[in-house]
Amino acid sequence: MTESLKSEYQLCEELGRGRFGVVYRCFSPLNGESYACKTIDKTLLLDSTDRDCLEKEPKILHLLAGHPNIIHLFKIFEDDNYLHLITDLCPSGDDLFTRVSRGPLPEPDAAEILKQLVSAVSYCHHMGIAHRDLKPDNVLFDARGRLKLADFGSAEWFGLNCEGDRSMEGIVGTPYYVAPEVLRGREYNEKVDVWSAGVILYIMLSGVPPFFGETPTETFEAVLRGNLRFPPKLFRSVSPEAKDLLRKMICKDVSRRFSADQVLRHPWVISGGETRSMADLT
Incomplete structure (x- = not known):
């Protein structure tokens, strides 16, 4: 030592x-x-x-x-x-992976966790940093229950180059959570974190990932297809507002995918997961 x-x-x-x-x-x-x-x-x-x-x-x-x-x-x-x-010290065994392994979370609980997570992601992006490996294992909670985003070993700086791009490259991340543009081996931007946060939200609400296979290769293939579905058995009690946000976060078209700031302004996040009509909040 x-x-x-x-x-x-x-x-x-x-x-x-x-x-x-x-x-x-x-x-x-x-x-x-x-x-x-x-x-x-x-x-x-x-x-x-x-x-x-x-x-x-x-x-x-x-x-x-x-x-x-x-x-x-x-x-x-x-x-x-x-x-x-x-x-910071976060109690052993109190991470988001442990919490979701027990089953789906109520919408208000999921909304509070997502709000804290995306607040951290938004701050990273404003500082020119993409995390690039968002997953429940890296979402910790301190003794007061406050979320702490950890493990920045795969993070990368990005910024505007002379052509106005904010791109990164390199295949990093974890099979269930990685964005499709990363797997294609092309340049990508910080919205890969929004995709991963969307996958985390999907798991919090349903208990399962949106894209999976028997092997990592099969999982990658499912991610590349990106066919987002809401099985009735798993999403029967999930609100339309939450599903709307998921569609905007887990969106293959990067130009239409929400930014972290847009996620924080979504009615479902603003309402704390209360299932009010979105029309009442706009």
């Missing part, structure tokens, strides 16, 4: 682990607060893409500091073999 880390924090129980590292709860004797410590083993980063992600994530988190729905990076410690990121 890095000596400077040991001098400021006490590492406690393990909260989780991934391909390159482990997340621990850590305690600061200086202020009596607990945090999360994400410890990354740099010796496992064998290719340039992984190393780029390692360098990029702390820079992006510093740039996004201050938004209440984005995980906050407090400190960084590094030595030859490890990188330690001190962030």
Whole structure:
């Protein structure tokens, strides 16, 4: 463990682990607060893409500091073999993946979660950053229940070039949630995050993803077809307003797909998932 880390924090129980590292709860004797410590083993980063992600994530988190729905990076410690990121502590097992695995959520609950998630996404986009890997696993909740968007390892900067484009490239993301234009291997813009957030909303309301297959390849093929359906058995009690928003978020035509700001202005989000007539809110 890095000596400077040991001098400021006490590492406690393990909260989780991934391909390159482990997340621990850590305690600061200086202020009596607990945090999360994400410890990354740099010796496992064998290719340039992984190393780029390692360098990029702390820079992006510093740039996004201050938004209440984005995980906050407090400190960084590094030595030859490890990188330690001190962030907000979110209780183990309280993420959106765990919540939706129990079944569909009531519309007001789903609307509140979507509002916080898209607020974070909108802030990212205004700062010129696309997350590019939105999924329930990366949507955490702190001890007060406030949403915290995490894991910016696949995030990318975008901006206007000399031709006025805001494009990115590279196939990144997770099968169920990735936008079709990413899979086509073409340039794309920040609206890939809106597609992914729409898929998350679909799962929150129905308990299943809109596009899936027996294998990742079959899932990708379903995403590319993009035939959005609302099976009556799953959507019988879902309001027309929620379905309207889903159509505008999970839209193959990127020019017609909502931006994050448009999602936040949709009547269903404004009403907090209350099933009032959209005409009453416009």
